[in-house]
Every structure is written in C-alpha cells, then in structure tokens.
Amino acid sequence: MDVNMEARRILAVSISKLYASRAQRGGLRLHRSLLLSLVMRSARDIYHSSSRDSEPHSGPSPPEEPMDTTSSVEPERTVSEPQPTSPSAQAATEEPEAEYERGASGDKENLSPAKQSRKRRGKTSAAPDFLPSKRARLEPGEERYAACCRSGHPESLTSLSLNRVISAF
Amino acid sequence: MCVGVQWCFSQVKGAVDDDVAEADIISTVEFNHSGELLATGDKGGRIVIFQQEPESGNQPQCRAEYNVYSTFQSHEPEFDYLKSLEIEEKINKIRWLPQKNAAHFLLSTNDKTIKLWKISERDKRPEGYNLKEENGRYKDPYSITALRVPVFRPTDLMVEASPRRVFSNAHTYHINSISVNSDCETYLSADDLRINLWHLEITDHSFNIVDIKPANMEDLTEVITASEFHPNQCNTFVYSSSKGAVRLCDMRAAALCDQHTKIFEEPEDPNYRSFFSEIISSISDVKFSHTGRYMMTRDYLSVKIWDLNMETRPVETYQVHEYLRSKLCSLYENDCIFDKFECCWSGNDSVVMTGSYNNFFRMLDRGSGQDVTLEASRENIQPQSVLRPCNVSTGGKRKKDEIGVDSLDFNKKILHTAWHPLDNIIAVATINNLYIFNDQLN
Numbered sequence: 001m002d003v004n005m006e007a008r009r010i011l012a013v014s015i016s017k018l019y020a021s022r023a024q025r026g027g028l029r030l031h032r033s034l035l036l037s038l039v040m041r042s043a044r045d046i047y048h049s050s051s052r053d054s055e056p057h058s059g060p061s062p063p064e065e066p067m068d069t070t071s072s073v074e075p076e077r078t079v080s081e082p083q084p085t086s087p088s089a090q091a092a093t094e095e096p097e098a099e100y101e102r103g104a105s106g107d108k109e110n111l112s113p114a115k116q117s118r119k120r121r122g123k124t125s126a127a128p129d130f131l132p133s134k135r136a137r138l139e140p141g142e143e144r145y146a147a148c149c150r151s152g153h154p155e156s157l158t159s160l161s162l163n164r165v166i167s168a169f
Numbered sequence: 170m171c172v173g174v175q176w177c178f179s180q181v182k183g184a185v186d187d188d189v190a191e192a193d194i195i196s197t198v199e200f201n202h203s204g205e206l207l208a209t210g211d212k213g214g215r216i217v218i219f220q221q222e223p224e225s226g227n228q229p230q231c232r233a234e235y236n237v238y239s240t241f242q243s244h245e246p247e248f249d250y251l252k253s254l255e256i257e258e259k260i261n262k263i264r265w266l267p268q269k270n271a272a273h274f275l276l277s278t279n280d281k282t283i284k285l286w287k288i289s290e291r292d293k294r295p296e297g298y299n300l301k302e303e304n305g306r307y308k309d310p311y312s313i314t315a316l317r318v319p320v321f322r323p324t325d326l327m328v329e330a331s332p333r334r335v336f337s338n339a340h341t342y343h344i345n346s347i348s349v350n351s352d353c354e355t356y357l358s359a360d361d362l363r364i365n366l367w368h369l370e371i372t373d374h375s376f377n378i379v380d381i382k383p384a385n386m387e388d389l390t391e392v393i394t395a396s397e398f399h400p401n402q403c404n405t406f407v408y409s410s411s412k413g414a415v416r417l418c419d420m421r422a423a424a425l426c427d428q429h430t431k432i433f434e435e436p437e438d439p440n441y442r443s444f445f446s447e448i449i450s451s452i453s454d455v456k457f458s459h460t461g462r463y464m465m466t467r468d469y470l471s472v473k474i475w476d477l478n479m480e481t482r483p484v485e486t487y488q489v490h491e492y493l494r495s496k497l498c499s500l501y502e503n504d505c506i507f508d509k510f511e512c513c514w515s516g517n518d519s520v521v522m523t524g525s526y527n528n529f530f531r532m533l534d535r536g537s538g539q540d541v542t543l544e545a546s547r548e549n550i551q552p553q554s555v556l557r558p559c560n561v562s563t564g565g566k567r568k569k570d571e572i573g574v575d576s577l578d579f580n581k582k583i584l585h586t587a588w589h590p591l592d593n594i595i596a597v598a599t600i601n602n603l604y605i606f607n608d609q610l611n
Contacts (some may be wrong), residue, residue, distance in 0.1 A: 006498075007444075010444055010498070010501070013501070013502055017504075025255050025257050026254070026255060026256065026257040026259075026280055026343070027252070027254040027255070029343060030342055030343070030361040030362070030389075030392055031343075031345075031361055031392045031394065031411055031451075032507055034389060034390075034391075034392055034411060035411065035447060035448045035451065035507065038447040038448070039444055039445065039447070039448065039501070042444045042446075042447075043444055046444070
C-alpha cells in the first residue's frame with residue numbers, strides 16, 4: 001500500500017512539473033519532458049500492479065471497463081469526458097460534467113469534444129489537491145492528462161500513451 | 170597528479186552578494202588550448218574572458234593571475250514568432266579554436282544559434298587623416314591645402330570581440346553541445362535529436378550527420394545529451410544519450426551516421442532499480458581524454474572511464490556522491506535530479522574532476538585510485554591557502570569536520586569545471602562565482 005501511495009504521489013509531482021515546465025523560458029525541454037514521462041510511466045505501472053494485487057475487485061470496476069474499451073478503439077477521444085465511477089471521485093467529476101452540459105447546450109462552436117471548458121474552478125470544488133487550481137488552455141495531448149487527473153482516476157492513465165506528452169513537440 | 174598534491178586557493182571572480190541575479194549565473198567555463206585564456210559564459214548571454222598575466226619573477230611561488238581580458242554580449246534573447254516561444258540567451262557552450270595567428274577565435278552557442286567570435290588586440294591607431302579632424306568630423310574642404318598620410322601611433326591596448334560568423338536556423342530542438350574537429354575546419358553542433366556538421370567558413374548550410382527523431386514522436390525513447398569529436402581522428406565523434414549509452418560514429422562509413430560504429434553501455438544493476446533509474450542513468454557529459462584512447466561519461470551519481478576498445482563496460486567507475494542514492498525522491502521533488510554535471514580531464518589524463526552539491530567538487534586520481542572532495546567557498550580565500558578535504562557522513566554518527574547529508578545545500582552546486590591543458594590550474598564555477606585553484610608549488 002505504501003508503494004501505491006508513493007507511486008500516486010510521484011505521479012502528482014510529475015504532473016505538476018509538467019505543467020510548470022510549460023511556463024519556462026525557452027519553452028518545453030524535450031529531454032526533461034521525456035524523463036518526466038518515464039518517471040510517470042514507472043509510477044503508473046507500479047500503481048497499477050500494486051492496486052491489482054492489493055484489493056479485490058469492487059463495484060466501480062465493471063463501469064471502468066467500457067471506458068478502457070473505448071480508449072483502445074478510439075485513442076484520440078479517450079477520457080475527454082470522464083464519468084464518475086466511484087463515490088470518492090464523484091465530487092471531483094461533478095464540475096467537469098456540469099461544464100460539459102453547459103457547454104453542450106451553450107456555445108457549441110467553441111466547444112469541441114476534446115476540449116474542456118475554460119471556466120475557472122471555484123475553491124469549493126473537490127478537485128484533488130495535487131492539481132494546479134488554474135486550468136490553462138492545453139495542447140491536445142496534455143488535455144487528456146488533465147482530464148484523467150481531474151477525474152481522480154490515475155488508473156485511467158492506462159488508457160493513454162504517456163508518449164503523448166512528447167508528441168506535443 | 171600524484172598522491173599528496175595539495176590544492177590552494179588562487180582567485181575568485183564574481184559578486185559577493187548572496188542575492189544572485191539570474192543573468193549572472195555561470196553556464197559554461199572553458200580554457201583555450203594554451204591555457205592562457207579562460208572564458209566563461211552566463212545566463213545573460215555574456216562572455217567574459219580572463220587572461221593569465223605573464224609570469225613575473227617577483228613571486229615564483231605563485232602562479233600568474235587571471236584578469237579580465239574582454240567582456241562582450243554574445244547572444245541576445247530572441248522570440249520565435251512561429252512557435253510563440255522565447256529563445257534564451259544563455260550560453261550553453263564555448264569552444265576555442267586552435268590559435269593560428271595573433272587573434273583568438275571561439276565558438277559560442279545558445280539554444281538555437283552558434284556564433285564564431287574573433288577576439289583581437291589593437292594597440293595602435295591611425296592618426297593624422299588628411300580629410301578628417303581627430304574627432305572624426307570632416308574638415309572644410311577649402312581649408313585643406315596639403316596632403317598628408319595617416320601614421321599608426323601606439324595607443325592603450327584595446328581588446329575587441331567581433332562576431333565573424335553566425336550559424337543559425339539549423340536546429341529545431343535545443344543545442345546542448347558544440348565540438349571543433351581536429352581538422353580545424355569543421356565543427357559539430359548537437360541538439361536533442363540531431364547532430365549537424367558545419368564548415369567554419371559556411372554559415373548558410375550544414376550537413377545533418379545524426380538524426381534519431383522517430384517517425385512518430387510518441388515512439389521517442391531517448392535523446393542526445395552531449396557530443397564530441399575525437400581529439401585526433403577527424404572522422405570520429407561520439408554522442409551520449411539519455412538512456413546511458415554512448416555511440417561512436419565514423420563519418421567515413423556513411424553520410425548519415427545513424428548506424429553507430431560502436432556503442433558503449435553498461436547493463437543496469439537490478440538491485441538499484443527505482444522510479445528514477447532512467448533519470449540517473451542519463452549521461453550529462455562526455456569527454457575524450459587528451460590522448461583519445463579513453464572517454465569519460467558523467468551521469469547523476471557517477472563518473473565512468475571507458476576504453477574505446479571495449480564497449481561492454483567501463484574500465485573505471487567512480488562514485489561522485491553515492492550518499493544521494495537514498496535521497497532521489499527528494500531530489501526529484503526539488504528538481505536537483507535534473508542537474509547536468511560536467512566533468513573534465515587533467516592535462517596528462519591522470520586525474521578527472523567533477524562537481525557536486527554544497528559547492529563541493531571531486532578530484533578522482535586514476536593512478537592511485539584515491540579521491541578527494543574539496544569545497545569552493547569564500548570562507549577560505551587567503552592567497553595560496555590550502556584546501557582541506559571535506560567528508561560527508563552518511564551514518565548516524567558524524568565525525569568531526571564531517572557534514573551530514575541532510576545539511577548539504579542543494580542550491581549551491583558546481584556544474585561546470587575546467588582544467589588547464591598544461592598545468593595544474595583548475596577553474597570551478599559555483600552559481601555565480603568563478604574560483605581558480607592551483608596545486609601547491611614547493
């Protein structure tokens with residue numbers, strides 16, 4: 001379980017670093033981004049294997065499968081709109097869902113399936129505290145990362161290729 | 170260097186302030202081929218060249234001092250409008266050309282552009298122009314009644330730095346290395362994914378000799394971290410990668426050297442596998458020995474010496490700061506794990522040197538197998554005062570004069586060092602100061 005927590009923490013730190021490096025003078029550094037993605041992959045793999053080994057399958061697990069299937073068929077559209085699959089993630093995903101609904105009924109011209117709304121999240125939202133509070137406009141690859149983390153489901157990172165970070169170059 | 174050599178403080182250059190301006194952070198240090206000149210580059214795009222004074226008979230026990238010879242702005246910040254990215258003016262590398270005449274030439278590079286600078290002395294100026302006043306204003310033509318020819322008269326020494334060539338628009342990614350070929354006509358520049366070969370006289374095109382960019386960037390697994398030409402064989406160069414491998418290429422084999430001639434890599438020790446194994450195995454610097462027989466690589470925790478005739482494993486491995494292995498997670502969080510330490514050979518290849526944290530630097534004597542940790546500190550700057558070895562304690566019990574790992578200052582790091590090619594004089598750059606040390610003369 002410690003390994004699980006450590007992996008999750010390292011994932012969170014890595015994602016913060018990725019965000020922060022976008023604001024660096026001189027732009028994103030390919031070498032640094034590559035190393036970050038390798039660490040994230042290791043942490044993700046450890047997290048997965050320790051999660052699989054530790055807990056028996058609970059309720060949330062079956063609903064996750066459709067998401068995984070979808071992602072393997074259509075990687076471009078993966079987890080653009082994460083659905084809540086466990087009570088703990090419910091609050092975290094409420095706002096993105098609500099935003100999607102508002103966007104869907106509102107300004108369709110500016111809202112593409114791959115993009116989240118730019119609305120700034122309020123302080124009362126139950127977003128995981130390891131994420132930056134301000135949502136900047138992201139490159140397509142990085143948006144998928146952000147969507148995954150916002151859902152509070154690092155497991156859903158399995159549906160992504162971490163190398164999409166690099167493809168932003 | 171033999172066992173028992175003492176190192177003494179000689180000089181320190183730079184501001185005393187604790188508050189360091191980012192532009193003053195030293196980013197590269199390089200002696201020229203004779204050791205007479207020492208160049209530093211900084212984050213603000215400036216180059217400062219120090220010159221060693223001629224030896225004076227007054228103080229035979231001291232080495233001659235280095236004083237400022239020339240200061241100039243090499244690179245300016247630029248903006249790539251297409252990508253909406255700022256291009257930093259930070260000088261990544263300086264490399265001197267072998268001297269051919271009275272002037273000195275060096276190559277300096279930032280992330281995108283390489284420049285060839287000519288540093289020349291002027292100690293005469295023409296005086297007595299026929300048509301111009303001394304202040305440069307043209308005379309009234311009707312007042313000129315005689316013809317006179319200007320003559321050169323001695324004047325105060327002026328050192329001028331002028332850009333002779335600008336090599337630009339050849340790198341999509343960030344340049345990490347430049348290296349002058351032994352043919353003195355060509356040089357290479359390397360970025361994360363490509364290496365280009367230039368002729369010093371031709372600025373509008375270069376040859377791409379290595380390209381490791383995958384067709385699909387999502388398949389990228391390693392990048393180029395450093396590259397250098399062999400000191401004697403003009404057809405041979407090496408490049409290191411983020412995966413801990415060094416590839417040696419022969420330009421006679423093919424125009425595009427994607428297929429390496431040799432690959433030097435050591436299998437990872439499975440006992441040390443961690444989240445950060447890939448980061449700490451990334452090579453930050455590669456340097457050929459002066460003879461060209463050996464090659465040195467620096468990764469985060471160690472220095473390895475390779476025999477070019479043996480690819481399977483290094484002939485020597487030195488731990489720089491093994492006590493940091495248990496701290497990798499913290500070093501990842503504070504970004505120190507991404508620091509790129511350089512390394513250098515002594516003039517006779519018997520000692521290698523590299524930097525560490527807490528303003529420590531390490532001297533590793535290949536002959537005796539001994540090593541010493543020294544500190545660049547303003548607390549010990551009496552002229553020719555001997556540096557005392559430092560020790561880092563890892564266990565619970567700390568001996569006297571030892572410093573605990575948790576007491577190390579990770580903001581004080583020595584990334585750049587240089588060794589005089591012919592003498593035991595070393596230049597060690599802390600964040601914004603340049604220390605010069607020499608071995609104790611008897």
